[in-house]
Amino acid sequence: MPSFPPALVLSLGALLIPFLRGPLRKLYLLALPIVSFAALLATPQGSSFDYEAFGHTLTLMQVDKTSLLFGYVFHFAAFVGVLYALHVKDTTQQVSAVIYAGMALGAVFAGDLITFWLFWEGLAFSSVFLILARRQADSNRAAMHYLLVQIVSGLLLLVGIALYMHGHDGATAMARLTPSGSGHSIFNLDWAGPGVWLIFLGLGIKCAWPLLHSWVTVGYPAATATGAVFLSAFTTKCAVYALVRLFPGTEELIWIGVGMAGFPIFYAVIENDLRRVLCYSMINQIGFMVVGVGIGTELALNGAMAHAFCDIIFKGLLFMTMGAVLFRTGRMNGSDLGGLHRTMPWTAAFCAIGAASISAFPLFSAFISKSLIMIAAAREGYHLVWLVLLFAAAGVLEHAGIKIPFFAFFAHDSGLRPKEAPRNMLAAMAISGLACIGLGSFPDLLYRHLPYAIPDYALPYTWPHVIQQTQLLVWSALAVGTLMLLRFYPPELRSVNLDADWWYRKATRAFVAFGQGPLMRIFGWLSKAVHETIPTGLRYFARNPGGAVRLAFDRVALGWAGLFRGMPAVDAAQERLREDQARFAETTPGAAWPISTTVLYTAVVFLVFLLVVLA
Amino acid sequence: MSHPPVPTEPIFNPEDPEVPVPVRGTGDHGTWFTRHVRGIIIGLYVTAFVVLMLDLFYAKHSYFSEEDWFGFYGFYGFVGCVTLVLLAKLLRKAVMRSEDYWDA
Amino acid sequence: MLQHLPVLTIMVPMFAGLLVPLLARVHAGIVRPLTIGALGFSCFAAIHMLLHVQGGHPIEYAMGGWPIPTGIGYRVDGLNAMVLVMIAVIGLLTALWMRRSIEDELPAAARPGYHAVLLLACTGFLGITITADIFNLYVFLEIASITSYVLIAMGRRRQALYAGYSYLIVGSIGATFILLGIGHLYMRTGSLAMADILAQFQANPDLYGMSDVRMAFAFLVVGLAIKMALFPLHGWQPGAYTHAPSASSLFIAATSTKVSAYALYRIVFSVFGTEVLVSGLPPVRDALLAMACAAIVLGPLIAISQGDLKRLLAYSSVGQIGYIVLGLMLLDERGLTGGIIHFWNHAAAKGALFCVAGALVLRTGAARVDDLAGLGRRAPWTASAVTVAGCSMVGVPLTAGFLSKWYLATGALATDRLYVVPVLLASSGLTAVYVWRILQKVWFAPADVEPRVGAEVPWSMRLPTLVLAAACLVFGIAPWSVEFARDAIAALGIAP
Amino acid sequence: MSDAQSPVIRYVARRAVPFIQLYALYVLGHGEDGPGGGFQGGVIFASSIVLLALVFGYGAGRKACPERISDFISPLGCLVYASIGLLCLLMGGMFLEYARLAGPDASDHAKHAAHHFGLIGIEAGVMLTVTASMVTLFFEMARPAPDEGGLDE
Helix, strand or coil: CCCCCHHHHHHHHHHHHHHCCHHHHHHHHHHHHHHHHHHHHHCCCCCEEEEEECCEEEEEEECCHHHHHHHHHHHHHHHHHHHHCCCCCCHHHHHHHHHHHHHHHHHHHCCEHHHHHHHHHHHHHHHHHHHHCCCCHHHHHHHHHHHHHHHHHHHHHHHHHHHHHHHCCCCCECCCCCCCCCCCCCCCCCCCCHHHHHHHHHHHHHCCCCCCCHHHHHHHHHCCCCHHHHHHHCHHHHHHHHHHHHCCCCHHHHHHHHHHHHCHHHHHHHCCEHHHHHHHHHHHHHHHHHHHHHHCCHHHHHHHHHHHHHHHHHHHHHHHHHHHHHHHHCCCECCCCCCHHHCCHHHHHHHHHHHHHHHCCCCCHHHHHHHHHHHHHHHCCCHHHHHHHHHHHHHHHHHHHHHHHHHHHCCCCCCCCCCCCCHHHHHHHHHHHHHHHHHHHCCHHHHCCCCCCCCHHHCCCCHHHHHHHHHHHHHHHHHHHHHHHCCCCCCCCCCEECCCHHHHHHHHHHHHHHHHHHHHHHHHHHHHHHHHHHHHHHHHHHHCHHHHHHHHHHHHHHHHHHHHCCCHHHHHHHHHHHHHHHHHHHHCCCCCCHHHHHHHHHHHHHHHHHHHHHC | CCCCCCCCCCCCCCCCCCCCCCCCCCCCCCCHHHHCHHHHHHHHHHHHHHHHHHHHHCCCCCCCHHHHCCCHHHHHHHHHHHHHHHHHHHHHHHHEECCCCCCC | CHHHHHHHHHHHHHHHHHHHHHHHHHCHHHHHHHHHHHHHHHHHHHHHHHHHHCCCCCEEEEHHHCCCCCCCEEEECHHHHHHHHHHHHHHHHHHHHHHHHHHHHCCHHHHHHHHHHHHHHHHHHHHHHHECEHHHHHHHHHHHHHHHHHHHHCCCCHHHHHHHHHHHHHHHHHHHHHHHHHHHHHHHHCCCEHHHHHHHHHHCHHHHHCHHHHHHHHHHHHHHHHHCCCCCCCCCHHHHHHHCCHHHHHHHHHHHHHHHHHHHHHHHHHHHCCHHHHHHCHHHHHHHHHHHHHHHHHHHHHHHCCCEHHHHHHHHHHHHHHHHHHHHHHCCHHHHHHHHHHHHHHHHHHHHHHHHHHHHHHHHCCCEHHHHCCHHHHCHHHHHHHHHHHHHHHCCCCCHHHHHHHHHHHHHHHCCCCCHHHHHHHHHHHHHHHHHHHHHHHHHCCCCCCCCCCCCCCHHHHHHHHHHHHHHHHHHHCCHHHHHHHHHHHHHCCCC | CCCCCCHHHHHHHHHHHHHHHHHHHHHHHCCCCCCCCHHHHHHHHHHHHHHHHHHHCHHHHHHHCCHHHHHHHHHHHHHHHHHHHHHHHHCCCCCCCHHHHHCCCCCHHHHHHHHHHHHHHHHHHHHHHHHHHHHHHHHHHHCCCCCCCCCCC
16 A cells, blocks of 8 residues: 655645634644544555655655654644644644644654655754744744754754765665564664764754753743644654664763753753753653663663653643643743642643653653663663663652642742633643553553563563652652752742853854954955955056056055154155055046956956966 | 734733733632641651651562662662752852843 | 747747837737737747757757758757746746836836847847857847846836946956857867867867867856856846846846856857866866855855845845856766756746845835835735745755755765865855845744835736745755756766 | 038038938848848948938938837848748748748749848848947937936936
């Protein structure tokens, strides 16, 4: 059966949205991910969809268990996101969100690097509208920041791919399908030449590696209430997918991942904007996945993918609850919120489910995915890595498990009495919440779709694992509770925290200042030289070569002689120079004339050519 | 050709009746949570003690030696979180700036 | 019929161009249908020939029945068929587009004449493209140039006269260079038929060492470089594009410089043979590569700071011509593919953008970039066209511009000219800056800025704009343009 | 431009004009097989009108060849040229293959004659256009300047 890429179903289908109105549009929006999902289910594993373009075979769709896993969860995220945003009237957001989901699907089903890159760029360009749609001056700035970083990532990837192809006889395949067409097909890039480094770095930017991460913490909190839900699902997970595909078992990734898991949580503790807290928490979760990819054993890769799967759902849920709060109150700072559980009980409950899931409480989803990575790290003997990850797991509870729900819905009463979230939002949150509990309670639902089998020693529901995890989490909660009781816990303050973006924000400002100051002067000087000094000089030279040379010489010489102003001989010489210059100005038009300039340059170019051809 | 107004996200605007503003002193008697803060805290301490004691009742199979210590996970979680918060407070001294830092 | 299409493609617009001033006295209403009909015919003929020449079936036409080396011949192959289609389609779209624009910008008495000159300019450009005789090429070049001067000088401001005059002076110098080059070549080979000269070069490679042949090549290259506004010889261009009537800007910007670039392709491939660049005069190739790279980077760099949309687009054209020359100078199959499809890509993108600039002039009386504010709200169709065309200029994937840059980059890598890749990237980045400046005005101007653009332009202007913008997408997605370019390269018969 | 006052000049000029024009036609007729042709004939013809304008003033010259006429003739000449070319096409030959004007199966003699007439025809077209263009050029440059500045921008 001929397959049709789901990516195209969504991104082409999105173009029809503006032409529909009212309930029909809502129905259509909900139907799109479903139709696309049906198209995916109809595609057998191991099949591919090729398209011939600019001298390359673009494999738009190549299905194995890895891509299928991401395909499933992206469809889930797209459907829930659309449902969550069903009340939105802004066509820009709807179109770009659906195209964005389509691009993400395109990226995970891409069978070759070029196709992957095409969709990768599509991710950047479609998602930025979810930030721009806020239509505020500061969100526009954030969008620019976001877009610039995304473009840099895309360029690095493109150049990397081009160089890689150049060094490998045009090889572009991202994955070789095994003859059976199932399972995960490892396709390690060959670490030869600069191309692969650029690819690595390009992926790293979108994966929010430390120091390259600030586009997440700047961009996502500036998105619309509904846009952030989409953003949280796709871009970074596509990067994780690509790392799983292209760089499994790369040792560097372990340490990068450890940094991602360990460091952002400190920022999460002191950050005031609750959606930015979620961003830091997201980087922390991706850190776990990156460690999994870096370890690269079958169990670790399984863990990375399973964790990505769960993360998309619970992080989406948390962003949805925060989006509902933003939508109803117009506020997102921890310092402005609090006590909302009075009037938004359902949202509060769903937030608690999300918090429990991300903290990996038994019966909630991260419990069954994070443990795979932990066990893989332990089995490979990465002791320090294991300790940091355990610390990060405790830290997750602190900022995402307690801080988010506590400061938004409990804490001191802010006095805000907003309405409960709209029904479509509640429905979307309910679906995600159920999915979190369902996955956490019945791990096999997820495990059987993973590329490799889960060995018995890694199964999550054993007494030691359940008890130890509960101990970790309860005692972490105890620590936070105690610190709060002792009034030692850092209060929510209206503030911004400097982050890695400080460096390039400062650098950009310095660059702009340089551009407006010294650079402008240099350009002005160059422009004057090109349009005025050189042509006029040449004209004068053509008329009176000897005079021109003498004048030029006099100018230089008398420039120095200016030191001896006052000496009669020098003054006389300077007077003569001024006269000469006045004559010079009389015989040659002062300002350069475009025609004559062009003609002069023609003469110069022709002279060069003559010298070249007759040499 | 007339155009619909550009839809914008709600932002805080005190004069907009749709955006709620804080209400004070309306005779709010709190909710179950606000009335049972003390109970919740006591419950937390009791639970913590119980799960710690569970360590005596199962066979550990560990990858690293420290896992065999009594209550290692609880201890690690507690210390980890306290460290996290204290270090974060230090970090705040280094990186916190006023809200309009980037607008200046 | 097919046999005569080469000459009819040229003669029909010319005939119409001569009839227009005569018939306009009788019935002014006939001017527009006649113009559109004639250009429509050329379009049809060009497309028909393009489809026919696929797979290496060139069409030859001997004027007056004289055998080719003696008489003047026309020859349509894969390369010039593409360019013919480009000129004819842009001509037709300009004719369709310009009604409201010239009603606004030209006095009533000048309009029939304007149609006539446009038709004759089209004749000239088509003629340059189709002829297989270098002197005939020069004649058509003069026709095209003189009509272009007129098209530019008809702008309503006095600067238009000055711009036309500048172009006249500089263009005449260019034409003189070209004529001198042809003269030198004729002195040595005794022939004006391209195929004949090429055969002499192939039979006797020693010719490349002769100083008069080298002079001829230098004259031709410099002359054509002026005509195509190759950096740093682009001085005439910004003023000409800025002050000309909007319809002239549209037509000339989308065709003129590229036709000269085509002539360079022709001179290299069909007159001197590619050997002239490889073993004959490699320094010329390096010099042209340097000029092309300079154009590619500096064109968009200067464009960034322009406040006038037309002037901005003119500087951007300086950069775009660089791509086409770069493709030629790489002399690699991939690079050439990039250069050749850029003929179409640039015509589509720049055409669409000049359509929008013209619409802006119609609505606000000037083409200031700042006046684009609110276009997205007031004129969503036009705004979408700007967006697509702008993305194509930047080289966003799925647009035509991406294809050209991709091929140029791979061609550069294949020929181990790695420095071209950062040049292309820098240019994309700079282009992105000025395109973003436009798009931000169009879509994200603050809501409190009162748009000056008013409502959407009439359909006669909107439709050509949308067609050109759509072409940017179609060329980017469908593989046609690449297939046509491949065929063109096969027709040129270069050894990769 | 002031009128020439000398009666000698006025008389000679007036008498010379028809001869110049006749000579122009003669040059045109020889274009096919000798020095001459449409270009030269056209220039000579135009010179007769230029002479009138030089001697009797701008107005008199313009009256001999009004703007309306020269503007009409200028494209007409080209049209004649192009029409003959297209006519050859219609008769089944190549563009400008005059011999075909004689018809599909004409004798060699007829073909030769047709070639002749075709050539003369297009030369006549050229002559019309060149005449009109030269006249236009002359009068455009000789036109008394209106009271406004030149290019001041």
